[in-house]
Amino acid sequence: MYRVWARRGSQYVTMIETISDPSSLPPEPTLRDYLEILRRRWGVFLLVFVSVLALGVAVTVTRSPVYVATAKLLVPSGSPSLSVVDSSNPVAALLSAAQPDSLATQLQVLQSEPFLADAQRKAGIRNIAGVVPPSVRVEAPKESNVIQITVEGGSPPDIARLANTIVDLHLERTDLLETTGLREAMEFARKEKEKAGRDLAAAENRLLTFRRTHQVVQLTAEQQAQTREYVELQAKLRDLESKTAAARAQIAEVRSQLGREPAQVVRDSAKANPLRAKTQDKLDTLRLQRSDLLREFKPTSRAVQDLDAQMSSLQRQLEATPETVHERAYEVNPARPPLQARLMTLEPDLRGYLADYNAIRARFNQHKELVDNLGPWEVAEARLRYERDGAQAAYRLLTERLRDMEIRSMARARTARAIERAGVPTRPIRPRKVVDLMLAVAMALFLGATAVFMREGLDDRVQTSREVERLAALPLFGRVPEVRRAAERLMPRLPAGSALADRYRVLRWNMGFTRPDAPLRSLLVTSPSHGEGKSTTSLNIASAMAMDGWRVILVDTDLRRSTLHRLLERPVSPGLSELLAGQVCLEEALQESGVSNLMVLCAGAAPANPAELLGGAAFEAVLGELAERADVVIFDTPPCIAMIDALLVAKRMDAVVLVVRAGVTRRAAVGQAAELLVRAGAENVGVLLNGNRPEDAGYYGYRYYGGAESYGSESGRRAQPLHRGPRPRTQPRNEALPTGSACVAEPREIVE
Secondary structure (H helix, E strand, O other), X not given: OEEEEEEEOOEEEEEEEOOOOHHHOOOOOOHHHHHHHHHHOHHHHHHHHHHHHHHHHHHHHHOOOEEEEEEEEEOOXXXXXXXXXXXXXXXXXXXXXXXXOOHHHHHHHHHOHHHHHHHHHHHOXXXXXXXXXXXXXXXXXXXXXXXXXXXXXXXXXXXXXXXXXXXXXXXXXXXXXXXXXXHHHHHHHHHHHHHHHHHHHHHHHHHHHHHHHXXXXXXXXXXXXXXXXXXXXXXXXXXXXXXXXXXXXXXHHHHHHHHHOOOEEEEEEEEEOHHHHHHHHHHHHHHHHHHHHHOOOOOOOHHHHHXXXXXXXXXXXXXXXXXXXXXXXXXXXXXXXXXXXXXXHHHHHHHHHHHHHHHHHHHHHHHHHHHHOOOHHHXXXXXXXXXXXXXXXXXXHHHHHHHHHHHHHHOOOOOOEEEEOOOOOOOOOEOOHHHHHHXXXXXXXXXXXXXXXXXXXXXXXXXXXXHHHHHHOOOEEEEEEOOOOHHHOOHHHOOOOOHHHHHHHHHHHHHHHOOOOXXXXXXXXXXXXXXXXXXXXXXXXHHHHHHOOOOEEXXXXXXXXXXXXXXXXXXXXXXXXXXXXXXXXXXXXOEEOOOOOEEEEOOOOOOOOHHHHHHOHHHHHHHHHHHHHOOEEEEEOOOOOOOOHHHHHHOOOOEXXXXXXXXXXXXXXXXXXXXXXXXXXXXXXXXXXEXXXXXXXXXXXXXXXXXXXXXXXXXXXXXXXXXXXXXXOOOOOOOOOOOOOOOEOOOEEEEO
16 A cells, blocks of 8 residues: 655645556665665764774784695405405404405594594694694595595694594504404414424434434334324323313312302392381371361361371371381392302213223223333334324424415405605695685675664664655755754854855745745744754744845744744743734734844743634634735744644645754654645645755765855855755756646655
8 A cells, every 4th residue: 555645736635545556666776875875874884894804804813824734545445355264264264354344434433532532642742822723524535435634733743743643543453464363373373383393303303312222123004003092092091181180170169169159148128118108198188188177177176186186196107117128038149050050061071071081091001901012112112203293293284374374464455555645734724814804805895784774774764855755755845954053053143145044045946936826925834843943944934035025924833832932032922822812912922033024923821722722713813914914924833743733724824844854853754744734735845854964965065065155255256156046956846837737746655
């Protein structure tokens, strides 16, 4: 919904209609509007820009440098190239269980806190004040078996050493020789091989020495077999004797332990006392009964006192009852079943050892009779030969196992290998001073512009004449520059040719253009609210017209808070209120203003009913008398939003000036005041922007404001313009319409 003001004939009317055509909406803000906002609030922009830029420069300059070092590891994918599955080789189980970990697993290991802590400790990394501590990032590119280790920090030697230490530590911990124990197995096999070699050499020497010393008869093959079996049975008997003795000792120890362990053990357990819970339940029940009784009886009644006595007894019983009770339970000793199970295992083993011993002992006795018939030297020689053969077999077995482990160690698969080691960096990666400064400038520009537009959005006060025209949808009569010194705001006190005087003369001519077919006889000056300069404006307009030779009467119709008498330093009474009440005549109420051709009618004493006086017939009669005595009558009225006084007078005026003060008047108040005046039937309503800043008029207007002070001086007379004042920046669209014309001016629209 949009509110539209249009001029039909000589009167503004209000029409409410829905506009569906997007082209008829008010124009969107242009780049010029945004630049105007930035120019108007350049102080906020400069403050934020300088602050952010200074902060960015300080951070860039004071940041500690950060360097980066990178190392790379190649991790194989899949299983090792050499199969280690061999059921006949005990070392194969070790190698088959040590397959390389997956890439994801190794990444998790490298990123773990314990691993990185060990690497930093091994590399000797220490935190130094003012130096950025090292940080490690481990990552693997997609579809690649390469692990990249990136270390950032403030000390180039430390980060390079840490990256290489991480690589070395990972290679050390993932070496299959270390992880599977193969290296230790090879060392043990070498030592056992050397020992077996020495034993074999000693056995051969003993056999050779025995043969040289004694004359041994050559035994037949059957005799050699009997002798060899005799020696083997003798060795088995010695082994079974040791096993039997060990089993008997273990059985005796287990039986001794069983004798020390009791069959049952006592367990003490604590649980909540059930008597205490029952007592508490009874006490809670009595409390509920007492609450019910208190609804009907007093606390001193017999029934309540009986309950109190029972509750006290139960409370004492509850306090005397322990919270927990202990129970004693007898259980089977848990230490006896493992001992009994072990005893049941050892006893069958002992019986088996004894049975084997008896069987082998019988066979040994049979062979012993056969061997005793042989010579004693032949038996000794067979025993030495048996020892030599055992030592030779052990040496051959260890040699084969060691050769197998050496082959597999050379063909082992490593889980990773270093393909690139980290070097000491020479140039830092941060801060990038040029880039950071450019970012600081960009951020300062952005935040400065953001602060300006936020300030503009939060500030709902009128600032420029373009905003006034857009909000009020009324013609702009003129702009009055901002005057900071109060002594220079009144036109009678200004020197001839001042910029402020010329502004009011332009305002007078612009108001005259609103009635080209008839003279302007009455004028009303009002504002949306207090403090916007309407009284000063009405006095200056009257002074400008009087200085041009017009007979002007200035009437203060602000019967509530009169101001003109203070500006002109005149008594407030007698004035308009006494005139309307019939207490004085017009000649008695009019006063000299001190300006030629200008008379003033002050407000008078404050009446109780200002609106009734201004809306009555007496005011109509006063208007007629004033029109006969002056060429132009100017009325200074109260604000039109808060009081109805201005609206009652406005419909009787030839023109109405709505004074809006830049930087003070609220935007919503401008549109509301304009709507009230139009609805009240006011004709030829226009807006005066008071306190206009020089930048609102553009470059030429600014030069005019700044240099027009010298137009009336001796040094500036040659620069006087030919016209009486500058042409208005925006000429109203409807000034040239004759009175009574049936044409309707092009509507001006604002969004409601």
